[in-house]
Amino acid sequence: MEAKERVNDTEEKEEAWSWGAGTEGQLGTGKLQDEHIPQLLPILSSLSLLSCGGAHVIALTPGKMVLTWGRGTSGQLGHGNLVNSLEPKPVDLLNNYNITHVSAGWNHSGFVSESGHLYTCGDGSFGQLGLGDYRSQNCPIKVSCFAFRHVEQIACGMRHSLALLKGEHGDQVYSFGSGKRGQLGTSNEKIKSISLPRSVSGLEEVKVSSIIANGDHSAALSADGHLYTWGRGFGGTPEVCCPNRVISPFSFTQATLGWNHALILTDEGEVLMLGGSHHGVLNNPQKENLAKQDSNEAHLQKIHGLNRIKVVGIASGAEHSVLTTENGVVMTWGWGEHGQLGLGSTSDHTSPQVVRLGENVAHEHMTSKVYCGSGFTFVVRTQRGKRD
Amino acid sequence: MSYDDVEIEDMEWNEELKAFTYPCPCGDLFQITKDELKIGEEIARCPSCSLYITVIYNMEDFSDQKSKTNIEPAKQQPVAVA
Ligand SMILES: [Zn+2]
Numbered sequence: 001m002e003a004k005e006r007v008n009d010t011e012e013k014e015e016a017w018s019w020g021a022g023t024e025g026q027l028g029t030g031k032l033q034d035e036h037i038p039q040l041l042p043i044l045s046s047l048s049l050l051s052c053g054g055a056h057v058i059a060l061t062p063g064k065m066v067l068t069w070g071r072g073t074s075g076q077l078g079h080g081n082l083v084n085s086l087e088p089k090p091v092d093l094l095n096n097y098n099i100t101h102v103s104a105g106w107n108h109s110g111f112v113s114e115s116g117h118l119y120t121c122g123d124g125s126f127g128q129l130g131l132g133d134y135r136s137q138n139c140p141i142k143v144s145c146f147a148f149r150h151v152e153q154i155a156c157g158m159r160h161s162l163a164l165l166k167g168e169h170g171d172q173v174y175s176f177g178s179g180k181r182g183q184l185g186t187s188n189e190k191i192k193s194i195s196l197p198r199s200v201s202g203l204e205e206v207k208v209s210s211i212i213a214n215g216d217h218s219a220a221l222s223a224d225g226h227l228y229t230w231g232r233g234f235g236g237t238p239e240v241c242c243p244n245r246v247i248s249p250f251s252f253t254q255a256t257l258g259w260n261h262a263l264i265l266t267d268e269g270e271v272l273m274l275g276g277s278h279h280g281v282l283n284n285p286q287k288e289n290l291a292k293q294d295s296n297e298a299h300l301q302k303i304h305g306l307n308r309i310k311v312v313g314i315a316s317g318a319e320h321s322v323l324t325t326e327n328g329v330v331m332t333w334g335w336g337e338h339g340q341l342g343l344g345s346t347s348d349h350t351s352p353q354v355v356r357l358g359e360n361v362a363h364e365h366m367t368s369k370v371y372c373g374s375g376f377t378f379v380v381r382t383q384r385g386k387r388d
Numbered sequence: 389m390s391y392d393d394v395e396i397e398d399m400e401w402n403e404e405l406k407a408f409t410y411p412c413p414c415g416d417l418f419q420i421t422k423d424e425l426k427i428g429e430e431i432a433r434c435p436s437c438s439l440y441i442t443v444i445y446n447m448e449d450f451s452d453q454k455s456k457t458n459i460e461p462a463k464q465q466p467v468a469v470a
Binding site: 023106158180259317318376 | 398400411413414415416436437439
């Protein structure tokens with residue numbers, strides 16, 4: 001997402017690491033097993049964007065090549081078959097499209113091209129491919145309904161998708177797929193499912209900078225730092241069928257969604273959490289409610305134990321959370337049964353713990369980008385060293 | 389503790405597993421068979437982890453006496469071959 005510019009007089013070394021649930025090949029290690037400690041992936045040296053789904057991964061290389069691996073049984077890898085792939089494999093069909101944005105959902109995938117076209121594949125049982133039917137596809141198919149529009153981003157959830165369109169008439173967010181929990185945000189009533197994109201209501205006046213989907217949750221982050229959420233509630237709050245602004249005195253720069261929680265990064269480098277009554281929860285008894293809200297609204301909690309460390313990136317798995325600091329340190333917390341916290345055990349943690357990535361210690365020339373699938377984690381770490 | 393309560397109509401029939409399924413946060417699927425539903429079982433387990441969900445359904449819909457016409461869960465569609 002925020003690809004760092006390369007500086008001529010420095011040397012960059014990029015490393016990709018993965019850990020957690022791995023029995024579908026989603027870790028890219030070439031093995032079908034869970035990993036409790038971070039695994040260095042030698043084959044993935046340079047990546048510009050990663051997106052992790054239920055058990056598959058989509059990666060974009062700087063040369064705009066699309067690689068996928070992991071579970072392929074619904075066609076979500078786009079390889080033209082229904083087979084899992086233990087190692088990153090190019091999606092040949094997208095070679096000439098200059099793909100700039102990708103998203104991996106539970107069992108479906110979305111790809112956006114430089115020219116503004118959207119392609120989808122994988123499970124379509126709920127209409128989440130946006131192709132006007134309920135069929136699944138094993139090769140990326142162009143969403144024809146957007147043929148004359150400019151799609152900029154795609155976000156794939158469990159059974160639904162969001163698309164961000166840019167144009168003369170401003171930004172527009174569209175949704176398609178299952179709406180049982182209100183995650184489509186298209187009307188005041190819940191819609192069972194739609195297979196053709198429909199406009200999300202209530203965001204017409206908002207300049208949307210990014211869209212987020214996971215589980216039965218949907219969200220949009222505005223350019224002026226506001227977060228809107230809809231779909232399944234957080235922490236026992238009711239479902240919301242239309243975008244609802246999260247009330248907070250802070251300005252937000254990034255937001256990620258799990259299946260029962262949301263993580264939000266403020267412009268001051270602090271992390272807040274919404275919901276998390278299940279495994280993503282921080283059971284800190286001293287948790288501080290930042291805004292006094294009525295019981296129908298989820299409480300925003302500050303993540304404790306960070307001691308004013310500046311956070312620059314966040315990611316949410318279904319039930320675990322990952323952050324990275326300005327020195328490239330990676331921390332995890334939440335559900336750990338599959339080793340998705342990368343701490344060498346299967347224990348859960350209620351506060352952020354530092355993950356050891358090989359022997360290298362964090363320093364000022366290091367940055368990390370963090371990504372989560374349902375039960376697994378990926379980190380791409382860049383080290384810049386001055387040339388002699 | 390049950391991870392979630394899920395209505396049977398939100399579960400998908402998986403022909404390969406011969407079970408109704410629902411996504412598990414670990415990446416695998418919660419599963420329950422028709423035979424289990426018939427005897428009143430309401431817990432669907434995930435074979436890969438310790439989590440389970442509570443399935444909300446009407447037991448009579450699955451008993452032998454009744455016809456199966458009442459059950460209409462989301463069906464898995466065949467994958468189109470391009
Ligand atoms: Zn599981």
